[in-house]
Structure formats: structure tokens, C-alpha cells
Amino acid sequence: MSDAAPRRRRDPETRRRVIVTAAAELIVETGVGALTHRSIAARAGVPLGATTQYFATLDELRGEALRHLAAEIDARVEGIRATLAVRGTTPAVLTDLILQGLADARALEADRAVVTAAVNDPQLRELARRWSEQMAGFLVADHGRDRATAAAIFIDGVLWHSRIDDAPLSASLIESALAGILGDSIRPPSESE
Numbered sequence: 001m002s003d004a005a006p007r008r009r010r011d012p013e014t015r016r017r018v019i020v021t022a023a024a025e026l027i028v029e030t031g032v033g034a035l036t037h038r039s040i041a042a043r044a045g046v047p048l049g050a051t052t053q054y055f056a057t058l059d060e061l062r063g064e065a066l067r068h069l070a071a072e073i074d075a076r077v078e079g080i081r082a083t084l085a086v087r088g089t090t091p092a093v094l095t096d097l098i099l100q101g102l103a104d105a106r107a108l109e110a111d112r113a114v115v116t117a118a119v120n121d122p123q124l125r126e127l128a129r130r131w132s133e134q135m136a137g138f139l140v141a142d143h144g145r146d147r148a149t150a151a152a153i154f155i156d157g158v159l160w161h162s163r164i165d166d167a168p169l170s171a172s173l174i175e176s177a178l179a180g181i182l183g184d185s186i187r188p189p190s191e192s193e
Contacts, residue, residue: 016054023065028109069110089142091178
């Protein structure tokens with residue numbers, strides 16, 4: 001009889017989640033195109049064969065990782081909705097939310113990764129389009145459909161601008177532009193702006 005400890009059974013769902021999470025992290029760090037079975041296995045701390053055991057193709061695994069990132073974005077969008085419901089949809093509140101979003105580098109990279117992948121993936125394109133439509137939807141009751149849509153497009157532009165330009169936009173510029181789009185007055189600038 002052996003004194004060896006009994007082998008622990010692997011939990012397939014846990015291992016699958018670990019692999020998907022590792023792939024999502026790599027997408028955020030290096031982009032969709034840089035994913036390989038080997039890099040995902042190394043990040044997940046699993047044998048290389050585990051990635052193909054749980055996912056028939058790299059495309060299937062990539063898709064699951066992008067859906068994982070999309071779920072994170074959905075949660076952030078819900079947080080925005082909840083904040084706007086409490087604080088209102090003024091340019092000042094929207095500017096505060098944008099600045100909070102710009103401060104979260106990982107969230108920006110996750111959004112960039114999913115939206116970039118959406119260019120070539122119709123299912124992801126639907127998700128990316130839904131986020132902009134939801135943002136506009138949060139603003140429609142207070143500002144009308146056209147102004148809400150224009151504000152959502154502007155907000156998308158601000159987020160993309162932050163990824164390609166080293167100089168961040170000022171809060172006063174963002175708020176002033178939103179006030180012009182939404183037709184609202186802006187708060188007086190603080191001494192720190």
C-alpha cells in the first residue's frame with residue numbers, strides 16, 4: 001500500500017475559467033493577434049495541452065476571452081447607469097465619470113481590445129455597438145435622442161483619443177464640449193483647472 005496522497009481531481013470548470021482569464025489578461029496586455037496556446041498556458045499555469053483540451057481552437061478560446069472582457073465592460077456600464085440615475089446626466093457628472101474611466105488603464109485597454117476585435121467580428125461588433133447605444137439611452141430622457149447619440153459618440157471619441165494621444169484632455173474641455181452637445185450650461189471652472 002502506498003502512503004502517497006490521493007490524487008486531487010481537477011475541477012474542469014475552474015481550470016477552464018483560469019484559462020479564459022489568462023487569455024483575457026493577455027489580450028489586454030498584448031492584443032488579440034498575439035495570443036498563442038503556449039502564452040495562454042504559461043499565464044494560466046496549466047500544461048499546454050489543457051488549452052486544446054478545453055477549447056477546440058485558438059479562435060474559440062479567443063472568443064471566450066473577449067466575451068469575458070465584454071462582461072467586465074457590461075458591469076462598468078451598469079455602474080455608470082446607476083451613478084447617472086442618482087447624480088443626473090449633467091455635463092459635470094458625465095465629465096466626472098469620463099475622468100474616472102480614463103484613470104482606469106486596465107479598463108481602457110479591455111475596452112480597446114474588445115472594440116478593436118469587433119471590427120472583424122460581427123458578434124463583438126453588436127456588443128460594442130450596444131455599449132454606445134446604452135450610453136445614449138441613459139441620456140435620452142433628459143436630452144433627446146439626437147443630443148444623447150451625439151454625446152455617446154463624443155464620449156467614445158474621448159476614450160479613443162486617450163489611447164492615441166499622450167496629452168490628456170482637460171476636464172474643462174470635456175465638460176464644455178458635452179455642454180455644447182447636450183445644450184446645458186457648465187459649472188464654473190474650479191481654481192485647479
